[in-house]
Amino acid sequence: MAVSRRGPRERMVFSAAQLIRRDGVAATGLRDIVEHARAPRGSLRHYFPGGKEQLVNEAVEWAGRYAAKRVARFLAEMPEPSPSRLFDAMVRQWTDEYRSAGFAAGCPVVAATVDRAGSAESTGQATAAAFAAWNRPVARALTEMGVPASRAVSLATLMISALEGAIVIARAERDVRALETVARELGPVLDAGVTPRD
Amino acid sequence: MAVSRRGPRERMVFSAAQLIRRDGVAATGLRDIVEHARAPRGSLRHYFPGGKEQLVNEAVEWAGRYAAKRVARFLAEMPEPSPSRLFDAMVRQWTDEYRSAGFAAGCPVVAATVDRAGSAESTGQATAAAFAAWNRPVARALTEMGVPASRAVSLATLMISALEGAIVIARAERDVRALETVARELGPVLDAGVTPRD
């Protein structure tokens, strides 16, 4: 696997993101992460002297970069990009996973935001940065498709909001219905460039 | 307080919902709930023989009923109901809370969905039921406003998805921007297709 090619440190961050998005932050133990990453437990302290908080933060940051790269790939694979087609691709990533692998996991950034366990000031900043890192390429893509710059960021926020909400509902219902619904209902809106209220 | 008028059992469910939506399920201890509810710890086992799982499920169900009732109240207070105005009211509930009380808490149903801690089959059903209980009055309100029945459920799902996603982003950013954005961008979309007045 390409994964095991990476160093233990990177594997731990990756495994942390994977377990967090499945079980939540509090329910994910350091020992679980180490085992899932097939990494030596003795190295935990060495690589992450900041403890669990640091590992969680890096996992969130990793997820933000991953989502951003994913957007770029969607656009690269798209012959004639359009807002609705981009949104479709973003949604389809989740419907595909849920259909093939079940509804066990959600978005790690959402998990880290919701399950902040009270403390963790730095985790709050990490989640905000992750959402920003995700929003940025989406908004930029929209502007390149002809959406006015003033609305591009807003539409990107709407897309990500609807997607994240639908992910949660899909997990609860164990059905991709909500994901398909937001794609179907929001797609035309994104293409039309509906004039916002006064 | 009206709250302390209620029996200890109901207070525990209420406190559970309140703590879960702030810290998540796993990070919320039974002892925290009992203390927050000013309820006797000895009664926990008596009222909730199903343990934490039962208490969490009841908190989620309570939240679903609460959200449904809230929709009814929004409509009752609305002179001339419209889809966008309903959505505005739903969003404003959260912007108001965040502005006045800070970004500590989110939606308990989302927390219970994301933070399912692996097990808890019954909690999955409870969260699905809660979303359904919330969707139902929204969809019904939309049909009464002139939205075709076939699209009412879809639009309700879109509204709730966008709202929930924006709640999460707002908490991460510690800013109501995302909430205001989805209200502004989605409002006109929801009204479109509705024949204005008789």
Place this chain on the structure above:
DNA sequence: CGCCCTCTATGACAGCCGTCATAGTAGCGG
């Protein structure tokens, strides 16, 4: 009174948590 039923009090239990202390290994430059 005595009995029952609802509710409460208290403490112990095993188990997991994140953190940390200590020791040890491998490799490399000198």
Place this chain on the structure above:
DNA sequence: CCGCTACTATGACGGCTGTCATAGAGGGCG
């Protein structure tokens, strides 16, 4: 060979978790 650095191994620590066992109030009622 040394010393040094990077990394790993292992186990213990206090603290918190949900669960449970046992005992005891309090009140209605015959």
